Amino acid sequence: MKYYIIAGEASGDLHGSNLIKALKKKDPQADIRAWGGDLMEEAGAKLVKHYKDLAFMGFIEVVRNLRTILGNMKFCKQDIEAFQPDAIIMIDYPGFNLRIAKWTHQKGFKTYYYISPQLWAWHSSRVHGIKATIDRMFVILPFEQEFYEKYDYEVDFVGHPLMDVVENFPEQPNFKSENDLDERPIIALLPGSRRQEISRMLEIMLQVIPHFPDYQFVIAGAPSMPVSFYEDIIRQAKAEDQVKVVSNQTYSILRQAQAALVTSGTATLETGLFNVPQVVCYRGNKLSYWIARRLVNVKYISLVNLIVDEPLLKELIQDELTADNLQKELGLLLNPIHRDKVLTGYALLREKLGEAGASDRTAELITQHVNNA
Numbered sequence: 001m002k003y004y005i006i007a008g009e010a011s012g013d014l015h016g017s018n019l020i021k022a023l024k025k026k027d028p029q030a031d032i033r034a035w036g037g038d039l040m041e042e043a044g045a046k047l048v049k050h051y052k053d054l055a056f057m058g059f060i061e062v063v064r065n066l067r068t069i070l071g072n073m074k075f076c077k078q079d080i081e082a083f084q085p086d087a088i089i090m091i092d093y094p095g096f097n098l099r100i101a102k103w104t105h106q107k108g109f110k111t112y113y114y115i116s117p118q119l120w121a122w123h124s125s126r127v128h129g130i131k132a133t134i135d136r137m138f139v140i141l142p143f144e145q146e147f148y149e150k151y152d153y154e155v156d157f158v159g160h161p162l163m164d165v166v167e168n169f170p171e172q173p174n175f176k177s178e179n180d181l182d183e184r185p186i187i188a189l190l191p192g193s194r195r196q197e198i199s200r201m202l203e204i205m206l207q208v209i210p211h212f213p214d215y216q217f218v219i220a221g222a223p224s225m226p227v228s229f230y231e232d233i234i235r236q237a238k239a240e241d242q243v244k245v246v247s248n249q250t251y252s253i254l255r256q257a258q259a260a261l262v263t264s265g266t267a268t269l270e271t272g273l274f275n276v277p278q279v280v281c282y283r284g285n286k287l288s289y290w291i292a293r294r295l296v297n298v299k300y301i302s303l304v305n306l307i308v309d310e311p312l313l314k315e316l317i318q319d320e321l322t323a324d325n326l327q328k329e330l331g332l333l334l335n336p337i338h339r340d341k342v343l344t345g346y347a348l349l350r351e352k353l354g355e356a357g358a359s360d361r362t363a364e365l366i367t368q369h370v371n372n373a
Helices: 010-026 038-042 058-064 066-083 094-107 124-133 142-149 161-167 195-206 227-236 250-256 266-273 286-295 303-308 323-333 336-353 358-372
Strands: 002-007 031-036 046-050 087-091 111-114 136-139 186-190 216-221 243-247 257-263 278-282 314-317
Touching: 002 010, 002 066, 002 094, 010 031, 010 038, 010 087, 010 161, 010 358, 031 038, 031 066, 038 046, 046 066, 066 094, 087 094, 087 358, 094 111, 094 124, 111 358, 136 142, 136 358, 142 303, 161 266, 161 336, 161 358, 186 195, 186 250, 186 266, 195 227, 195 257, 195 278, 195 323, 216 227, 216 250, 227 243, 250 257, 250 266, 257 266, 257 323, 266 278, 266 303, 266 336, 278 323, 303 336, 314 323, 323 336
Parallel strands: 002 031, 002 087, 031 046, 087 111, 111 136, 186 216, 186 257, 216 243, 257 278, 278 314
Antiparallel strands: none
């Protein structure tokens, strides 16, 4: 069968690659065309567009790049029609995917959604559009199934795909020596995957380094960003000899880390599943944040806190994200009593997310649905 998969971010590339591997196990002759990244291409998809050309963050940034976004939508529709897939699979990336889904439904394509848009946080009215255009929704957070039930929409909870990734990630005993790191314990800095957020977040994260001389700081470089981009920010912060950049090895860094400073997003959940105590950081464009605060309807910004339904992790948002506050909260995480509290919360997190196997379950359900259609 022919599959067309659309992912627009680094996390979507990761989960899309594992879904592609699962689809190929079910359907060895699968012909897969995709928007995504290097991981999806390595898994066997023909890459049409790379996510690094698609990621625009915040309301203001979207408006500034509207012409590019509309051009991408036009090209996507043309490419789908030329390919004529048996199934279209959309992975998160709702601003783009939900608009394309409306068109694919009108054209009669079987359309599936893996990793639900966070409608429970905002835009819950979009559920009606999803019911009308998506043939099947596969959700990865335990409370999402209950959310959709309120709208009389049956969805499949398949478990979280990160459970597979973390469970299967190998130990790397030589990680420090291979990356020219010393033997001090590591504090990981995860400033995000987009150029705009990295510039905004890394500068303030670097300010805490002098206060923790017994630790070494390692920046998890995003695969789509050149090391020179990080080095420019480090140089401006006068921290050249105080921090290392290790690119495209985020999980290896987390496997070794004692604590982390993490920009809000999927990375907070990844960090939690690797059992690394963390401070959640967020500072956005002031106007974008002001608009978001009036639209978003959640108690927390981090997935970890949302899933365990308590403020397990400290969230430093906007004006609260200061060097002094970061230093204070990081110091708490290095205290054994506070650290143990966080680790106990992480055990509850894994329990709520369920067993590994999300990619295989999703691939099985998609192939069954297509074959029975």
